[in-house]
Amino acid sequence: MSxxxxxIELPARAENVAVVRHAVAGLAEAVGMAPGQIADLxxxxxxxxMNAVVHAYDEEPGPIETHVHxxxxxxxxxxxxxxxxxxxxxxxxxxxxxxxxxxxxxxxTSFELSGALGQGTVVMMRMNLSSNGDEPAEPATxxxxxxxxxxxxxxxxxxxxxSRVVSIFAVRANFSxxxxxxxILLGDAISxxxxxxxxxxxxxxxxxxxxxxLKLRVGPLREGGGETLLERMRIxxxxxxxxxxxxxxxxxxxxxxxxxxxxxxxxx
Amino acid sequence: xRGYPPGVVLSTSRIGLVRIDPGATVVEIDGDHDLxxxxxxxxxxxxxxxxxxxxxxxxxxxxxxxxxxLAGLLDAxxxxxxxxxxxxxxxxxxxxxxxxxxxxxxxLGAALPIFETREEAVAAVRAERS
Numbered sequence: 001m002s003x004x005x006x007x008i009e010l011p012a013r014a015e016n017v018a019v020v021r022h023a024v025a026g027l028a029e030a031v032g033m034a035p036g037q038i039a040d041l042x043x044x045x046x047x048x049x050m051n052a053v054v055h056a057y058d059e060e061p062g063p064i065e066t067h068v069h070x071x072x073x074x075x076x077x078x079x080x081x082x083x084x085x086x087x088x089x090x091x092x093x094x095x096x097x098x099x100x101x102x103x104x105x106x107x108x109t110s111f112e113l114s115g116a117l118g119q120g121t122v123v124m125m126r127m128n129l130s131s132n133g134d135e136p137a138e139p140a141t142x143x144x145x146x147x148x149x150x151x152x153x154x155x156x157x158x159x160x161x162x163s164r165v166v167s168i169f170a171v172r173a174n175f176s177x178x179x180x181x182x183x184i185l186l187g188d189a190i191s192x193x194x195x196x197x198x199x200x201x202x203x204x205x206x207x208x209x210x211x212x213x214l215k216l217r218v219g220p221l222r223e224g225g226g227e228t229l230l231e232r233m234r235i236x237x238x239x240x241x242x243x244x245x246x247x248x249x250x251x252x253x254x255x256x257x258x259x260x261x262x263x264x265x266x267x268x
Numbered sequence: 269x270r271g272y273p274p275g276v277v278l279s280t281s282r283i284g285l286v287r288i289d290p291g292a293t294v295v296e297i298d299g300d301h302d303l304x305x306x307x308x309x310x311x312x313x314x315x316x317x318x319x320x321x322x323x324x325x326x327x328x329x330x331x332x333x334x335x336x337x338l339a340g341l342l343d344a345x346x347x348x349x350x351x352x353x354x355x356x357x358x359x360x361x362x363x364x365x366x367x368x369x370x371x372x373x374x375x376l377g378a379a380l381p382i383f384e385t386r387e388e389a390v391a392a393v394r395a396e397r398s
Binding site (some may be wrong): 018021099 | 300302303304322332334335336339340364366369370373374
């Protein structure tokens with residue numbers, strides 16, 4: 001337990017929520033959290049505890065455990081109950097606006113909700129000490145307007161995942177049966193022949209459908225990997241070549257390595 | 269010197285009623301309020317409306333409200349509307365940040381008639397009555 005760890009356990013009763021709220025706010029003040037952040041912290045802690053009070057135990061007694069620890073420039077608050085777990089329930093009372101979770105989502109830097117029927121509920125909330133960290137992080141890459149961007153372990157997963165995703169996009173693009181199997185074969189072939197050519201442990205694939213054709217961008221491959229892959233797939237034993245399956249094949253190079261660009265059209 | 273050691277939390281949470289005139293009552297919600305206060309709020313709202321009076325909820329000295337209190341406020345407004353009685357909230361823009369934030373972030377600022385001062389809120393419910 002570090003100097004800023006705090007654990008509070010008390011019965012899940014409405015009058016106890018203020019105890020947790022004030023205790024956590026006291027710790028937040030002591031570690032120099034900004035006043036605006038403390039205001040939000042009090043709200044998220046209250047909502048998480050009230051959720052346990054109202055939903056966890058069905059009138060039976062039971063505990064709420066709150067744990068707070070400092071993690072870098074943030075406080076991480078975990079509120080746990082030992083109750084009935086997250087259960088779908090119709091809104092039979094007008095007691096709440098069902099705003100607890102949305103408030104936690106809106107005010108925390110990040111949060112996680114876990115639990116299962118009969119195993120209690122855990123709400124873990126992270127609050128930055130200053131509000132500077134509230135700005136959403138710039139996404140590393142621009143968001144996609146269509147298509148899909150996948151990241152997966154370079155070894156093992158590329159084939160099984162890629163061929164399924166490719167087949168869905170191909171069906172969506174009304175591929176003929178022949179072209180559909182070519183597209184799936186392409187996914188399998190890249191993974192079978194290219195496993196040792198990927199530059200990182202993680203392979204990124206962008207799949208998109210444009211005017212009845214599929215476009216794939218696979219990488220990063222290590223230097224020369226694109227050419228090697230094309231070369232390997234010219235070997236007759238694997239049933240043709242990459243160029244035979246795809247309508248257009250291109251190798252793109254940038255600072256991060258090489259990427260294979262493929263286009264498959266839906267009709268022969 | 270009489271006093272408490274630093275850090276002691278004084279429980280000053282209260283719900284108080286101030287009858288402005290036979291047609292309007294102010295409900296003062298001072299301090300921290302969560303699920304524990306909701307039944308009391310609902311009870312007072314019910315009683316005031318039964319008397320045929322309009323309601324002004326005064327949040328000037330409120331330091332904290334949770335989502336169940338917000339639900340209570342929204343229900344109070346609906347109950348007043350059903351009986352065609354006035355309803356207004358007084359919340360100064362320099363009030364407690366915790367209260368301002370939840371009202372802003374839940375969009376309740378648009379759902380509740382909020383006025384900067386108690387006088388303005390009272391004037392608004394009186395105007396509804398006339």
